Amino acid sequence: MDEDLNKLDDLSRRKFLHYTARTLLGVGLASMSSSPLWANATAARLSRPLARNVIYIYLAGGMSHLDTFDPKPNTKAEYGPVGVIPTNIDGIQVSEWLPGLAKRMNHLALIRSMTSTQGAHESGTYFMRTSYAPRGTIQHPGLGAWLMSMSGKTNTTLPGNVRIGGSGQTPGREGFLEKRYAPLFIGNPDKGLRHVKLHKNVDETELQERLALAQMMDMGFHQKYSSKEVASYGDIYEEAIKLMTSEDLDAFNLRKEPDHVRERYGNSSFGKGCLLARRLVENGVRYVEVNKGGWDTHNDNHKQVEILSYEIDQVLSALIDDLYWRGLLDETLIVVATEFGRSPSINRNQGRDHHPRAFSCMLAGGGINGGQVFGATDEHGGEVAEKAVTIPDFNATIAYSLGLPTDQPVMTPSGRPMTVADKGEPLRMLF
Structure with a gap:
């Protein structure tokens, strides 16, 4: 083994991590780009972002705007029993x-x-996360992948793009961009990042020998099928091995948090996911998505939304306070999004049905001027009455806050120009 390893030239020695570890680790991590996309062409735009990081809260299923952010207290009883309260504005x-x-x-x-x-x-989830309607011939990137490809990471060890909860295969991954920009998926925030420790029978020397052997076995394939996509996988595995020995792994460990902090977020998976998001952002992870399902309230809408609302209210309140007191809120954009709203009318199952024509989302921190409402729906909450905001507009606003060029096209592998938020226009007046 040692004799074979010594036969490798310098380039091969450097590359062996690029061609290995996928059978040993199974960890998908985003890698820092050594030269961020469009760094020269858009340096002025990227030099002064309003936000440095994003915590993207996705409420899967379609949050009822009428029972949360856009209640209609003067409508008929059929529109629901929820009351309204004043805010501090x-x-x-x-x-x-x-x-x-x-x-x-x-x-x-x-x-x-x-x-x-x-x-x-x-299709609604795909549209919200990518700004494009689904197409059979192409997969579009999510905002986290765009951020990594355009601006890169701030912590060279940790991944720059993480998704907590939901499904690792949910739309909005790397799309047509390189694999290394895909989000690292964490299913259970309590368990943190898994499969990052060496087997008890494998020491550092044994690991290096196994990696070198795998490299030699793969060398012929990679020489024959050399491509950016293949090399991107190599970057992933190299970053995975680097992370295995890094003290930054503690960022994924919620047990490092004091009890009183954990209590504020609550004991739900969603609460723990948002606490983990704060820990990751604090340690240089730039884009963290946290998923909370259950909002598909075709049945018993009012009872379900009441329970769901109290949970997100506790968790988001804790997250905002936590970021604020740590001095991170100004540089961290909190996004609360969902694929569509719910119908004003109540169906025969005491639920609300899908309603894409009008709904609500929320932004906080990251340069946003707080204490404002943008746009309005009609008296029933069924149609947009003022200042319609499309999905691409919303995503362009997030991209704008991060200093990303919303009008700079990128060519797909098939030669088609795509932008970070399609034809969306950022809501600059919010900042």
């Missing part, structure tokens, strides 16, 4: 099920005029 009211966020309205920007063209969960 005069003239702005929210659902009574969001008392914590009501007290923190000075940090929030509510966008009540969201509208989508996609009314099914799969």
Whole structure:
């Protein structure tokens, strides 16, 4: 083994990590680009971002705007029993099920005029995360992948793009960009990052020998099929091995948090996911998505949304306070998004149905001027009445806050130009 390893030239020695470890580690990590995409062409734009990081909260299933951020207290009883409460900003009211966020309205920007063209969960989720309608011939990147490809990481050891909860195969991964920009998926925030320790029977010397052997076995394939995509996998494995021996792994360990902090976030998977997101952002992870399902309320809408609302109210209130007191809120954009809203009318199962024509999302921190509402729906919450905001507009706003060039095209492998948020226009007036 040692004799074979010594026969490798310097380039091969350097590359052996690029061609190995996938059978040994099984860890998918984003890697830092040595030369961020468009670094020269857009240096002026990228030099002064309003936000450095994003914590993207995705409420899967379609959050009812009428029972959360856009209640209609003067409508008929069929529109629901939820009451409204004042916030700490005069003239702005929210659902009574969001008392914590009501007290923190000075940090929030509510966008009540969201509208989508996609009314099914799969296509709506794809559209919200990528700004493009699904197409059979191409997969589009999510914002985390765009951020990594355009701007790169801030911590050279940790991944720059992480997804917590939900499914690792949910749309909005790397799309047509390189594999190394895909989010690292964490299913259970309590367990943190798994499969990062050596087997008890494998020491450092044994690991290096195994990697070198795997490299030699793969060398012929990689020489024959050399490509950017193949090399990107190599970057992933090299970063995985680097992380295995790094003290930064502690960022994934919630047990490092004091009990009183953990209690504020609560014991739910969602609460732990948001606490992990704060720890990751604090340690240089730039884009963290946290998923919370259960919002597909075709049945018993009011009871379900009440329970869901109190949970997100507690967790988001804790997250905002935590970031604020740690001095991270100004540089961290909190996004609360969902694929569409719910219908004003109540169906025969006491639920609300899909309603893409009008719904709400929320932004906080990251340069946002808090204490404002953008746009409005009609008296029933069924149609946008003022300042319609499309999905691409919303995503362009997130990209704008990060200093990303929303109008700079990137060529796909098939030669088609794509931009970070399609034709969306950022809502600059929110900042």
